[in-house]
Amino acid sequence: MVSRPFEFVAHTADVAALVRGRDLGELLRNAAAALYCLALDSVPVETVEQRRIKVKSIDDHALIVDWLNELIYLLSAERLVFSSFAFEHTGDGCLAAQCHGGRLPHSTRVRKEIKAATYHLASIVPDGEALAVRIVFDV
Secondary structure, X not given: OXXXXXXXXXXXXXXXXXXEEOOHHHHHHHHHHHHHHHHOOOOOOOOOEEEXXXXXXXXXXXXXXXXXXXXXXXXXXHOEEEEEEEEEEEEOOEEEEEEEXXXXXXXXXXXXXXXXXXXXXXXXXXXXXXXXXXXXXXX
């Protein structure tokens, strides 16, 4: 894993994160970590649930945004939070992943409500020997 998998960066209206990873799978994992870090103080869930998630997008740039929006939906609608991901396939605008996590207890508050990840500035670029993408979250 790269030394700093994500950091929050200045953005005029919303919250942006610069996410890094050695490959697309690690980029997807680290983007999920950034999302949960932004939304929650901590992830106090037992890993008791497994969910297979498949996402199909027009390209890998859109795939990261669509992946995050699926995780945002599951957090909002089902209070599901995932702590680990096993990607069966990534690339060509598609992913299939086994996601492991659990539901947030009702006593756990969401710190920051995230409406969506946006396509604004979402472009994967080389970052040394890794990849980077800037994700803007609509909060």
